[in-house]
Amino acid sequence: MLRSPVVGPVLFSLFILAGFCTPALANTAVDTNSQTSSSTKSVATDRQLAAQRDLYRQSLKLIGNRDWQKLRRQRTQLVDYPLYPYLIYADLIADLRYARRHEVGNYLRRYQGSVKAQHLRARWLDYLARRAYWQTYTEYYDPKTASVSRRCNYYLAQYRLDNKPLAISEGLKLWSEGKSQPKACDKLFGLLIKYKHISESLAWQRFNAALINHNFQLARYLKRFLKSPEYLKRHQLYYDIDRNPRRLSQHKAFNSNSAEERKVLEHGLVHLARRDPNLSLKYWTRYQLSHEFNHRAQAKIVSAIIKGLYQKGHRTAADSYFTDHLSLLNQTLDGELTEWRIRQALAELDWPAASLWLARLPTASQQKTVWRYWKIRSMESNPATTLNPELNQLTRALARERDFYGFLASEKLDKSYSINHNPAIVDDQLLRSIANIPAIQRARELHHHGDSLDANREWAAASKSYQRQDWIAAAVLASQWQWHNKAIAAMGSAKYWDDVEIRFPLAYxxxxxxxxxxxxxxxxxxxxxxxxxxxxxxxxxxxxxxxxxxxxxxxxxxxxxxxxxxxxxxxxxxxxxxxxxxxxxxxxxxxxxxxxxxxxxxxxxxxxxxxxxxxxxxxxxxxxxxxxxxxxxxxxxxxxxxxxxxxxxxxxxxxxxxxxxxxxxxxxxxxx
CATH class of the missing domain: 1.10.530.10 (Lysozyme)
Structure with missing residues (x-):
């Protein structure tokens, strides 16, 4: 094991640059994000890498000038360069046509799972959909990476190819979402509407979802699918709840105890609590007896009522109601409302109240540095506790933290701040393994060339299955490459906070x-x-x-x-x-x-x-x-x-x- 926050230049040339080649288009090896083929590994010297980078920059200019013939000749010198697949991709995208379908297929197989393979598949599917090549569309469709637009086109293809039961069932699932779907779905949805596959009950289900998502334009649109007086009546009632939550007084109208109805009631009660918390509490007392709200919904409604009562000046009532529901609120909201109540006490410089509510925080929240600090401050502000030995113990413990409040505690004790630098321990073999992931190699080169968007995509693709030590190794590599934001983020993903050199670089x-x-x-x-x-x-x-x-x-x-x-x-x-x-x-x-x-x-x-x-x-x-x-x-x-x-x-x-x-x-x- 090496304690190596910085990788030396010799090691760097041996394994950071190792394996910087990717398979040629003629090679049948599969390029994945998680492993490399031994046939693609090589040790590239600094000079070779610099030459490849320069040649790649020239190739980018050829792409900009659309000089495809010269690009095809020049790219043969870059077969072993990590970004070689990007040059092939650029060529294909510039002249995407049905006659090149075999080239597209070869690329998708040989660079399977890579960022650019996914991009090419998406562009190819869009091309096929525009030209209604439906059979070919189904052959290239990948459900694991398909966007909503391409899912709609896939089921449209199935409809056109006479697989109508599948197209209808899956199309209805897409249509029933409580949000507006992409324009690419219009043709599929148009067929569902034209041939009356959309039932009134399904339209009602989508209306409820749209209303909960505050998508009122969609909710209004869906009224056209409702025909029965009962649905139309409930449509108007539910729609009105958002604009005038006092309509909740019509208790008899809410008698289904359905999930949709509970959502509408929750929405209305929360809105009403902001305007008239006493009335919201009155209605809530009744509805919680007639409807089975889950804990999260209960906590959301109760929280809104407490805040409403407090802000309307009914603080004693708010605190009493809060105390009655403390367990529910702390368990469901992780102490968020209790933290809000502490801030209200601090705003009034009401130290006894602050102490009371600090003690009511969940145990885990009490360990946060911010609330440890406010416990110290509340004890300092109370004559009965200023000489308590616990006060000094709490302050010393907080001063050991590398944290804003830890530094304030250090000032109270007149001691140096606890920076607590502890370099990450990184294994040589793991560093080599991470450095040799093709997607990481591509990410590094894209970062070098200033293509931050694709660099980020490749980094994300490479790191999908990282474990903690993988993230730490990736952070060390990114730091060595002066890719500081990725190094910092990788340490965050690893939850390794103590390598101050990597997390706080002296850059620029x-x-x-x-x-x-x-x-x-x-x-x-x-x-x-x-x-x-x-x-x-x-x-x-x-x-x-x-x-x-x-x-x-x-x-x-x-x-x-x-x-x-x-x-x-x-x-x-x-x-x-x-x-x-x-x-x-x-x-x-x-x-x-x-x-x-x-x-x-x-x-x-x-x-x-x-x-x-x-x-x-x-x-x-x-x-x-x-x-x-x-x-x-x-x-x-x-x-x-x-x-x-x-x-x-x-x-x-x-x-x-x-x-x-x-x-x-x-x-x-x-x-x-």
Whole structure:
């Protein structure tokens, strides 16, 4: 066994680069994600690999220029390169026609299970469907990888090929989903409707599913399939419950105790609890006697009623009802509502109530660092427990954690933070095994060429069946390849948190140092932002549209660049560290200035927006200590985000040889 957070260059050349070849198209070996054939293994030198990479880059240009003849000649020199299948794929996709079906079949067999084989199958099936080659479609269809659109086309093919019973039964299953299905399903569904295969009961089933999914447009559409007065009456009643949950007063109308009816009642009672919790409680008292709600549904309804009562000012009643249902709520919701109640106590600085509800947390939740910290704070705030020896014991135990609250506990004891670095133990043979997986080889090369989308796909394909030690080995490899976001994620998948070198890399050192200097902020803070925002993935794009290392929104980039006269032309530039870091760091610096050089507030604003932080500050009106204010941030993501950035900044400062406190004195002292 080797303790090897870093793999040396000699080992690297011997086994990290080993086996970097894939079967030629003429080779009959199957290329899978989990094993390699001995005939494909070779030791590629650095020079050979560099030459192959250069030739592959040239081939990509030929693809861009659609110079297929030259590409076919040139790719013969890349038969042993991991990305050789990508060149074959590009050729096939550029000229996909029925006459090439045998080439397509050969590719699918020889690269079976690979990412590009799945892509080619999908493109080929779409081609066959557009041209109504239904028999061939059924021959190439794979149910394990088929999308909903291709499933619909498959059963349409079966219908056209006179296998109508199968097409109808499976088509009805697809139609009955409580959501709108892809446009590709329209032809199949049209046949089901035309020949009256959709029963009223099936339409009613789909209506209920759509209503529960809040798909009201689909729910309205489904009314056309309902003919009987009973169904039409219930359709209107159920539909009205969402808009006016007081219709729940019509108890006699809800008498079936069906799963669908219970879902509608649950939905209505939760909605009503937000508007009129007392009325919701009244109806719930009756419906829980007439209907058999499962524990999760009960917990959801009771939770909504408790929150409604509390927010309407009926706190004593809310707490009493909560206490009566504590076991159900803790077991079903994992203490989530109890945690909410603790935050309400903290908002009032009601330390006795905080202590009471902390003690009512499930045992597992009480071990979370956040609630261990608040137990300490509640004991500190109670004159009866400030001298209790347990207080010092709890603080010392918490200070041993590498955690935001652990670092705060260390400050209380005036001791150094517990970084707790413990390098992962990695076995040579396992490293070689992971490095020789063809999909991992392809992933590494795609990452090298900047194709992050396909690199991520290959990595995911390779790691489907990883065990814990496999993930750790993969993390070591990714770290060696400077693929930091994958190394960090792999350690997370392994739940191995103590290899601080891999989990907190010093990446993009020069551009981060320069951007921090120009923006007038600490470099370790910028490292922390990059670690939290993208895990050092320069090509990251969030669902909201934020881009790059420190996730800058294009609109923010445009206004910040204009304000500070920074070069910026288009949002694509935000994937470049040389553009992203200067703009993002200046924006963060602006937030610091706006919020009185308070990094807690600036960091919250960087995540949730400065307008929201202004709103939260107006609500608390300068009455709360920093830690209470952080705990009361309405968004769970932002609460975690601020804690992480502050903790990460402390870790990075120490990696850079500095020992500033995680929070400055003015940040600790200011009431928010």
């Amino acid at each position: 050192v020069q551009p981060i140092n320069q951007a921090a200097k120009n923006a007038g902020i600490q470099n370790y803070l910028l490292f922390a932002l990059a670690r939290q925002e993208s895990a050092f993935n320069a090509t990251a794009t969030s669902g909201a549209g934020a881009m790059g290392l420190i996730q800058v929104m294009p609109a923010t980039a445009k206004s910040t660049a204009r304000k500070h006269r920074l070069p910026y032309v288009s949002k694509k530039q935000l994937h470049k560290a040389s553009v992203n870091l200067p703009i993002g760091s200046r924006y963060y610096s602006d937030l610091l200035q706006r919020f009185g050089n308070n990094r807690i507030l600036a960091t919250a604003a960087y995540n949730a927006g400065p307008t929201r932080v202004d709103q939260w500050l107006r609500k608390t009106n300068g009455k709360l200590p920093f830690d209470v204010w952080m705990t009361l941030i309405p968004f769970k993501e932002t609460r975690s985000y601020v804690r992480n950035v502050m903790m990460y900044s402390a870790i990075y400062s120490r990696k850079l040889g500095m020992t500033p406190p995680m929070l400055q004195q003015h940040e600790l002292d200011r009431l928010l």
